[in-house]
Structure formats: structure tokens, C-alpha cells
Amino acid sequence: xxxxxxxxxxxxxxxxxxxxxxxxxxxxxxxxxxxxxxxxxxxxxxxxxxxxxxxxxxxxxxxxxxxxxxxxxxxxxxxxxxxxxxxxxxxxxxxxxxxxxxxxxxxxxxxxxxxxxxxxxxxxxxxxxxxxxxxxxxxxxxxxxxxxxxxxxxxxxxxxxxxxxxxxxxxxxxxxxxxxxxxxxxxxxxxxxxxxxxxxxxxxxxxxxxxxxxxxxxxxxxxxxxxxxxxxxxxxxxxxxxxxxxxxxxxxxxxxxxxxxxxxxxxxxxxxxxxxxxxxxxxxxxxxxxxxxxxxxxxxxxxxxxxxxxxxx
Amino acid sequence: xxxxxxxxxxxxxxxxxxxxxxxxxxxxxxxxxxxxxxxxxxxxxxxxxxxxxxxxxxxxxxxxxxxxxxxxxxxxxxxxxxxxxxxxxxxxxxxxxxxxxxxxxxxxxxxxxxxxxxxxxxxxxxxxxxxxxxxxxxxxxxxxxxxxxxxxxxxxxxxxxxxxxxxxxxxxxxxxxxxxxxxxxxxxxxxxxxxxxxxxxxxxxxxxxxxxxxxxxxxxxxxxxxxxxxxxxxxxxxxxxxxxxxxxxxxxxxxxxxxxxxxxxxxxxxxxxxxxxxxxxxxxxxxxxxxxxxxxxxxxxxxxxxxxxxxxxxxxxxxxxxxxxxxxxxxxxxxxxxxxxxxxxxxxxxxxxxxxxxxxxxxxxxxxxxxxxxxxxxxxxxxxxxxxxxxxxxxxxxxxxxxxxxxxxxxxxxxxxxxxxxxxxxxxxxxxxxxxxxxxxxxxxxxxxxxxxxxxxxxxxxxxxxxxxxxxxxxxxxxxxxxxxxxxxxxxxxx
Numbered sequence: 023x024x025x026x027x028x029x030x031x032x033x034x035x036x037x038x039x040x041x042x043x044x045x046x047x048x049x050x051x052x053x054x055x056x057x058x059x060x061x062x063x064x065x066x067x068x069x070x071x072x073x074x075x076x077x078x079x080x081x082x083x084x085x086x087x088x089x090x091x092x093x094x095x096x097x098x099x100x101x102x103x104x105x106x107x108x109x110x111x112x113x114x115x116x117x118x119x120x121x122x123x124x125x126x127x128x129x130x131x132x133x134x135x136x137x138x139x140x141x142x143x144x145x146x147x148x149x150x151x152x153x154x155x156x157x158x159x160x161x162x163x164x165x166x167x168x169x170x171x172x173x174x175x176x177x178x179x180x181x182x183x184x185x186x187x188x189x190x191x192x193x194x195x196x197x198x199x200x201x202x203x204x205x206x207x208x209x210x211x212x213x214x215x216x217x218x219x220x221x222x223x224x225x226x227x228x229x230x231x232x233x234x235x236x237x238x239x240x241x242x243x244x245x246x247x248x249x250x251x252x253x254x255x256x257x258x259x260x261x262x263x264x265x266x267x268x269x270x271x272x273x274x275x276x277x278x279x280x281x282x283x284x285x286x287x288x289x290x291x292x293x294x295x296x297x298x299x300x301x302x303x304x305x306x307x308x309x310x311x312x313x314x315x316x317x318x319x320x321x322x323x324x325x326x327x328x329x330x331x332x333x334x335x
Numbered sequence: 336x337x338x339x340x341x342x343x344x345x346x347x348x349x350x351x352x353x354x355x356x357x358x359x360x361x362x363x364x365x366x367x368x369x370x371x372x373x374x375x376x377x378x379x380x381x382x383x384x385x386x387x388x389x390x391x392x393x394x395x396x397x398x399x400x401x402x403x404x405x406x407x408x409x410x411x412x413x414x415x416x417x418x419x420x421x422x423x424x425x426x427x428x429x430x431x432x433x434x435x436x437x438x439x440x441x442x443x444x445x446x447x448x449x450x451x452x453x454x455x456x457x458x459x460x461x462x463x464x465x466x467x468x469x470x471x472x473x474x475x476x477x478x479x480x481x482x483x484x485x486x487x488x489x490x491x492x493x494x495x496x497x498x499x500x501x502x503x504x505x506x507x508x509x510x511x512x513x514x515x516x517x518x519x520x521x522x523x524x525x526x527x528x529x530x531x532x533x534x535x536x537x538x539x540x541x542x543x544x545x546x547x548x549x550x551x552x553x554x555x556x557x558x559x560x561x562x563x564x565x566x567x568x569x570x571x572x573x574x575x576x577x578x579x580x581x582x583x584x585x586x587x588x589x590x591x592x593x594x595x596x597x598x599x600x601x602x603x604x605x606x607x608x609x610x611x612x613x614x615x616x617x618x619x620x621x622x623x624x625x626x627x628x629x630x631x632x633x634x635x636x637x638x639x640x641x642x643x644x645x646x647x648x649x650x651x652x653x654x655x656x657x658x659x660x661x662x663x664x665x666x667x668x669x670x671x672x673x674x675x676x677x678x679x680x681x682x683x684x685x686x687x688x689x690x691x692x693x694x695x696x697x698x699x700x701x702x703x704x705x706x707x708x709x710x711x712x713x714x715x716x717x718x719x720x721x722x723x724x725x726x727x728x729x730x731x732x733x734x735x736x737x738x739x740x741x742x743x744x745x746x747x748x749x750x751x752x753x754x755x756x757x758x759x760x761x762x763x764x765x766x767x768x769x770x771x772x773x774x775x776x777x778x779x780x781x782x783x784x785x786x787x788x789x790x791x792x793x794x795x796x797x798x799x800x801x802x803x804x805x806x807x808x809x810x811x812x813x814x815x816x817x818x819x820x821x822x823x824x825x826x827x828x829x830x
Contacts, residue, residue: 040518040795066795074793075497075548075741075786076449076683081456082501082790088459089505094795097518199359 031143032058032235035168037159037196039064040098046210047172048102052111053212054240060111061146061168062102064095065158068125068151083130093130099147103137112137112145125151156195168202170236175208175330197324203233203334205300210330214299215243215278218270219291221304221319222248222262229304229334231269237302237334238275245279246270247294249287256284288322295323300330366406374399378425383705390702392425397693397702401748404740412682415689422696436692440652441555445548445743446684447657451640452498453678454664458633464490465506466620474610480527481595483507484535488587491535491787492542493641500787503532508794509619513612518796524604525796530805531598534779536787538590538813540742541773544579544653545644548687548743551653553772554579555691556750560698561764572765575649581828582769586820593812601805629669636663690747697751707755721760726770726821729753730814733774738784742775749775765830770821777813779806 034051038044051060074082083093106112116137125131133149152158159171173193193206218237220226230237238244246266250259260282267277283290295301303320320333361368377395382388396418403414422433464486472482483503491499507528515521540547544554554574561572640660647656664670697703714720719728733753737745749771757767778784780802782792791797 074680074789075495075743076445076680076687077452077456077497077501077786077790078678078680079790079793081453081678082504082793085456085459085461085501086505086508086794089461089509091505091508091512094793097516 030235032169033167034058034060035159035162035171036060036062036102037065037171037173037192038062038095038098038102039174040101041174043174043207043210044098045102045105047174047205047207048105049109050205050207050210050212050239051170051172052106052109054235056111057141057143059144059146060106061144061148061162061166062099062106063146063148063150063159063162064099065150065152065155065162066093066095067154067158080130093133093149095149099149103145103147106145113139116145155192156199159192159196160199163201169233170203170205170332171196171200172205172207172210175206194321194324197321197333201335203236203332205330205332206324208328208330210299212239212242212299214297215245216300216302216332217291217295217298218244218246218266218302219287219304219323220246220248220262220266221287222259222265226304227266227269230266230302233334234269234273234275237332238270239300242299243278244270244275245281245298246277247281247283247291249283249285249290251284253284256282259284287319288326291319291323292326292328295327295329295331298329300332301327302332302334305333305335364408366402367408370399370402370406370408373402385708386705387701389426390700390705393693393696393700394702394706396421396425397697397748400690400693401736401740404744404748410682412685415682415686418689418693422692426696426700433692436695437688439555439559439691440654441548441551441691442684442688443652443654444545444551444657445654445687446679447654447659447661448495448545448548448551449497449679449684450661450675451657451664452495452501453675454661454670455494455498455633455637456501456678457670457674458629460630460633461502461506462620462623463626463630464502465509465616468506469613469616469620474608474613476524476527476604476607476609477595477599479510479609479613480531480598481592483528483531484594485591487532487535488539488542488591490539492539492546492584492587494637495545495547496536496540497786497790499536500532500790504529504790504794506616507532507791508796509616510609510612511796513615514606514609521605522796523602524606524609525794526602526801526805527598527604529791529794529797530602530801531595533785533787533791534594534598534809535591537776537779537785538594539587540785540787541776542580542584542587543644544574544576544648545641545657547776549746549772549775550579552687552691552743552746553750553768554653556694556754557764557768559695560751560754573649574765576645576653582825582830583773585824586773586816589816589820590813593816594809597805597808597812601808632667633669636660636667636669639663687743687747690744694747694751698755703751703755704759706752707759710752710756711759721762723818723822725756725760725762726766726818727814729756729767729770730774730777730817733771734777734810734814737775737778738780740783742778742785745775745778746772763830766821766825769825769830770817773817774814777810779809779813781806 032054036047036051048062116139119136121134123132132151135147137145150158150162152161173196175193197204216237216239218230220230246263248259248263250256263280263282267280270277281294291301301323303323305320324331374395378392382391400414400418419433422428423430468482468486472478487499487503510528511521511525514524541550544550557572557574561569563569640656643656644653665672711720714725714728718724733745733749736749753767753771754764757764782788782799782802
């Protein structure tokens with residue numbers, strides 16, 4: 023789907039958890055243009071009996087509903103929907119379809135409301151049940167293909183690798199296992215522009231080229247950057263950056279600034295990235311174990327950056 | 336046959352894909368494999384002095400089970416199945432013998448009280464209780480919070496905290512949503528109200544033996560470890576309902592005002608008066624009309640069960656009366672079996688049964704005693720091998736464990752150890768047992784610590800960090816109250 027042309031209808035999965043970052047994610051997705059599909063998804067971890075002392079939580083939930091109270095997450099999804107309506111991404115006359123899917127182990131199951139425009143464009147509110155939140159997000163990408171997942175950052179992201187092994191943050195697990203690009207949102211606002219980073223590899227440039235529409239976010243200012251490992255390879259790095267510059271120029275995208283630095287890539291990227299809304303990096307690890315044992319620049323940038331980071335594949 | 340390059344590429348991609356999936360599986364289940372590795376290493380260690388081979392195996396199983404309880408890499412009832420199989424295969428016990436250790440009065444009580452919980456919640460008495468609270472407390476936030484904690488506490492002390500938390504959660508949420516539709520505008524108020532429910536239940540769950548599984552488990556351990564039918568002096572280890580209340584109930588009453596004070600101080604709610612919400616809530620409640628025959632039958636049945644626990648548990652056991660009560664609700668047609676069947680997580684009953692069975696093996700093989708001796712040796716240089724130092728150490732140990740797993744499971748795991756520690760240190764096992772059972776309710780720091788915390792967290796209004804923010808204050812308050820009660824009050828009432 024992601025052929026980089028704005029004529030294509032893109033599908034965005036925005037993970038909503040009631041935080042400001044998650045609503046900014048909805049805003050950001052809507053800013054891509056009015057023709058794209060947006061799924062606002064709230065994942066509720068599956069109720070587990072031992073934790074509630076052997077009394078299934080469904081008893082408490084059913085009791086809540088007899089009082090006319092809503093399931094957790096519905097309020098958040100409604101607020102996300104209202105943001106989209108306010109932005110004009112959704113109209114009042116759209117057709118509405120509600121669906122319930124039973125989920126083994128949780129009788130309240132998955133619930134979905136689809137709002138469908140005459141053009142076929144969809145806004146979906148999804149209340150999903152999963153063993154845990156990251157698994158739920160990944161499962162959702164298996165239910166339907168998405169072009170971009172937007173998920174809020176977690177402070178736990180910044181913990182050391184040992185803590186991350188014990189209990190990885192939601193965004194960390196989603197980035198590790200998602201089949202599509204992931205935007206980890208931190209105070210997300212496209213106004214300050216996007217910083218596209220490349221290591222010059224064909225893999226990185228191809229990932230950027232393939233997701234050009236996503237990484238440039240409409241009319242947001244674009245700057246590019248590369249980091250050479252040492253002074254000797256600085257010339258090669260400059261050539262790499264030139265190659266990326268050419269790719270963008272080919273698509274009539276104006277490059278605002280270009281940066282070539284020497285040293286630790288993650289360190290330089292996060293420092294330069296401070297002035298941008300989104301740092302865009304491509305996933306360099308070839309496999310999960312490669313990432314786990316050898317690490318990857320994208321993971322380091324995600325951990326160190328104070329701004330939003332998009333990882334493209 | 337020559338293999339073309341595209342075939343090789345495809346093969347390589349398949350192998351990488353399978354390897355990737357396997358790696359993902361390993362990462363997902365890493366704690367299961369780590370627990371198994373720990374078990375394999377422990378079981379092959381040279382035998383420590385004073386510990387038998389069987390003791391080492393049981394100790395290994397306990398540690399592996401504890402890792403699995405805390406990290407939950409596999410569904411928890413699976414741990415119960417593994418414990419049962421482990422006892423048969425590793426300890427070479429007969430399966431019939433293991434099966435017999437799985438069922439006792441504590442397990443019957445857990446089963447019965449869960450069925451009762453479903454039956455009681457289904458009767459929809461929550462609106463009556465809510466009406467009572469708002470009539471009693473008025474509209475000030477602080478008064479409502481102490482009213483909620485007090486009523487939740489009194490009820491939870493008899494019917495168990497999960498029942499009351501499930502019943503009262505809609506009451507709390509209704510007060511919150513009637514105050515504001517925007518969750519963020521009432522975040523601190525929501526925290527105060529919801530924690531008033533959960534902590535009110537938690538501090539009261541230790542008030543009577545029927546307040547929680549942990550109490551029944553400890554009563555079962557005292558009977559199993561110390562009661563000898565041939566020795567009349569050991570009858571004191573058969574703790575009856577009223578005696579338990581005499582020792583434990585005052586602790587709930589003392590803690591009650593502190594809970595509200597700590598919650599108000601920590602969260603500083605946005606609204607000091609909830610008059611608008613209370614008026615709307617009253618209007619909602621009044622729509623339910625006067626008490627009907629079903630309501631009265633529920634109350635009468637429950638009072639009969641309570642009388643049975645108070646006067647008959649010594650003879651028939653808490654579990655028998657709980658089971659009888661559940662049967663009475665079914666016979667009276669107040670609840671359907673399908674409701675009970677779907678409302679109770681039977682895997683939990685199995686889990687408690689298996690852990691208690693493992694606890695009995697800890698005692699039988701001498702593993703519990705060996706750990707107790709080692710524990711005392713560690714504490715001795717610190718001067719905490721007896722008296723208030725030992726009490727504090729046991730309370731701290733229980734608090735740490737109970738914050739990582741359910742409080743019933745914590746007592747089931749720790750019971751055999753602490754009772755042996757009491758024996759080795761020359762302390763009264765009743766005092767140490769009470770300290771453990773009561774400390775197991777100090778699971779204020781995490782969502783998983785107590786059923787009431789898990790239930791209020793399910794509302795979606797609380798963050799896990801809220802539990803830490805207020806929990807440490809609660810832990811300090813409760814520990815101080817417990818140690819003062821143990822040192823001053825219990826000797827006065829003959830414990």
C-alpha cells in the first residue's frame with residue numbers, strides 16, 4: 023500500500039490511552055489529509071482471575087454496565103473521535119456500523135464502531151482485548167494492514183536494558199514487532215519539521231523512499247542528516263546524504279537543512295533532532311535477535327530522543 | 336539436482352522466518368525458561384547441610400513457582416498443574432496421596448466464598464448500600480470517602496474484599512462521572528474515591544476469618560502444623576471465628592481514619608463537595624423502589640451464613656459453611672449455577688490447592704524448617720532473630736511478597752516458612768501467623784497485590800504509578816499499627 027503517492031488511501035492505527043500524546047497522535051494522523059482511514063484503538067488487557075482473587079472481573083464489569091457506566095476506554099475513544107470531527111476528518115452524516123467479536127477468555131470481547139463516508143473512507147473506534155497492550159496493538163496489525171502505527175512514548179522507555187528485559191515498555195515492544203512504520207509520539211506537533219536520517223545503505227534509503235509520503239507528512243519542512251563513523255568516511259557520508267537529497271528533489275520535496283556529523287549516530291541524531299518535531303530513522307537491525315544482542319541505532323534514538331521518533335521499514 | 340538461487344533465497348527466508356518466530360516465542364516466555372533454568376541449577380546443587388534431597392526438590396519447586404507467579408509467563412493455573420505433576424514425578428509420591436493434599440477446609444472455603452461472592456454481587460444490593468452511604472455522610476468529599484471506606488470495610492471483613500469491591504465500584508464511578516464527564520478533570524477525585532473502596536476493603540479483609548482466603552489458609556496451616564488431637568494444649572492452635580475477630584478486627588478500625596487522611600493528603604481532590612453528584616445519585620437510587628422479598632431473602636441468608644461462621648466454624652470448618660451458603664443461594668433461586676460457573680475463576684481454586692499442597696510438602700520434607708533456620712541465622716547478627724525485630728522482618732518479607740502476587744498466594748507460599756521460623760526462634764506461631772496474614776493485606780503498592788486493587792484498577796481511572804504514590808504511606812501506617820498492636824494489644828487479650 024505504501025507506494026509513497028498521496029493519491030493512495032493510507033491506513034493509520036492510532037493507539038489511544040487517554041494521554042495528551044495519544045490525542046496528538048490522532049491530530050497528526052488527521053493532518054495527513056482527509057482521504058485516509060484512521061483507526062483509533064484502545065487495548066484493554068484481558069481480565070485475569072487470580073489477580074481479582076478468583077472472582078472474574080466480568081462480574082464487576084457487568085455490574086458497572088447495569089449502572090449505565092461505560093467500559094474503560096470508551097470515553098477516550100469518543101474524545102479521539104470528537105477531535106477528528108472538530109478537524110473535519112469526519113462528517114456527521116457518515117454511516118455507522120457496530121461490530122462485536124467474542125474473544126476467548128474475555129466475554130466482553132472486541133468491540134468496534136466503523137464510521138464510513140460515501141467515498142469509502144473509514145474512521146474506526148476499536149476497543150480491543152488482548153493478553154497485554156503491545157500484543158493487542160500487534161494483533162490489530164494482523165487483523166488489518168496499516169501503513170503507520172502511532173503510539174505514545176512511555177517514560178519507562180528510558181530505563182536500562184535490564185529493566186527493559188524485565189518489563190519492556192509498550193512502545194518498545196510495538197516498535198520491535200510491528201510489520202509497518204511506527205511513530206512514537208512525544209509532544210507530537212508537525213510544525214517544527216521532520217529530520218530524515220540515513221546511514222547511506224540501500225536498505226535505509228529504500229525504507230525512506232517507500233514511505234516518503236509518511237515521513238514528509240504533507241507540507242512539513244524536511245531536513246536530512248547522516249553520521250559518519252569516523253573522519254575517513256565523512257566523504258562517503260556526504261555522498262550518501264546527496265543520494266537522499268536527490269531522492270527528495272526527484273519528488274519535488276524541498277530540503278531545508280542538511281547535516282553531516284562524525285561519531286556516535288544515536289548521540290548526534292538526538293542532539294540535532296531536538297529542534298525538530300519528528301526524527302525519522304530506518305530500522306537497521308536485520309532481526310529481533312540482532313536488535314537484542316547487538317542493538318540498533320533506531321532503538322538507541324528512540325530511547326534517548328526527547329522528541330517524537332518514526333521508525334520506518 | 337541443482338538448486339537455483341531464487342530457491343535458496345526462499346529457503347533462507349523461510350528459515351529466518353521460523354527462527355524469528357521461535358525467538359519471539361522465547362522472548363515472550365523468557366521467564367518460564369529462566370525459571371526452569373533456575374530450577375535445573377538448584378536441583379543439581381550439592382545438598383546444603385541439614386537439607387534432605389526431597390527438601391531441596393520442594394524448595395526448588397517453590398522458588399520456580401514463585402518466579403512464575405510473579406512474572407506470569409504462562410497462565411497461572413498451569414503452575415498449579417506443574418506443581419501437582421512435579422510432586423508425583425520429582426518427589427516420587429503416589430498420585431492419590433498428592434490428590435488428597437489438594438483439598439482441605441481452606442480450599443473449600445476459597446471455593447465457597449467465591450461462589451458466595453458471585454451470588455451476593457448478583458443481588459444488586461449496591462444501590463441500597465450507596466443510598467445508606469450518602470445518607471450517612473452528606474456531601475463533603477472527605478465524609479463520603481470515610482463513609483465508603485467504613486462501609487466497604489465492614490462488609491469486606493465478612494464477605495471478602497473482591498465481593499465488596501465488585502459491588503461498590505459502580506457506586507464510586509457513578510459519583511465520579513456525575514461530577515464530571517472528563518476523566519482528566521476529576522483524576523484526583525477518582526483516585527481518592529476508588530482507593531477508598533480498595534484500601535477500605537484491604538484493611539478490613541483481615542478482620543474476620545471469612546474476610547479473605549489468606550485468613551482461611553493461615554487457620555488451615557496452624558491446624559495442620561501444630562494441632563495434635565492427643566495433646567489438649569495444642570487446641571489453642573484451632574483459632575475460631577470470634578477469637579480471630581478479637582485479635583484482628585480492632586486493627587481495621589484503627590486504620591480506617593488514617594486511610595482517608597492519607598488519601599486526601601496524597602491526592603488533594605479537585606472537588607471538596609460533591610453535592611451535585613450526590614443529588615443525582617440519590618435520584619438514581621430512589622428509582623429502585625423499596626426493598627423487595629428477594630433483597631430480604633439475601634440479607635437473611637447472609638446473616639445465617641455469618642451466624643454459622645461465628646458459631647459453627649470451630650466444629651464444621653469455615654469451608655463447609657461457605658459451601659452450604661452457596662448451596663442455599665442456589666436452592667433459594669437467587670442465583671443460577673451458570674452465573675456462579677462463569678463468575679468464579681476455577682483455575683484460582685486449583686492454584687491455591689496446589690500451593691497449599693506444596694506448603695504441606697515443605698513442612699513434611701523439612702525444607703521449611705531449613706529455610707527458617709537459615710533465615711534466623713541471617714537475622715541474628717542484626718538482632719532481629721526474635722521479638723519485635725523478627726516481627727518487623729516477617730512483616731517486611733510478607734509485604735514484599737504480597738505486592739508481587741495475590742495476598743492469598745503470598746500466605747500460601749510463606750505460611751510454612753514463617754511458622755517454622757516461629758518454632759525455631761521460640762516465638763508464638765499464632766503471633767507470627769497473624770503478622771503474616773495481616774501483612775499480606777499491605778499490598779498497596781501494586782495493582783496485582785489485592786483483588787480489590789485489581790478490580791478498581793479495571794475501571795480505567797487509575798494509573799499504576801498512583802498505587803506507588805499513595806501505597807508507601809499506607810505500608811508505613813499499617814506496619815506501625817500492626818507492630819504496636821502485636822506489642823501492646825495482643826498480650827492484653829491473651830495472644
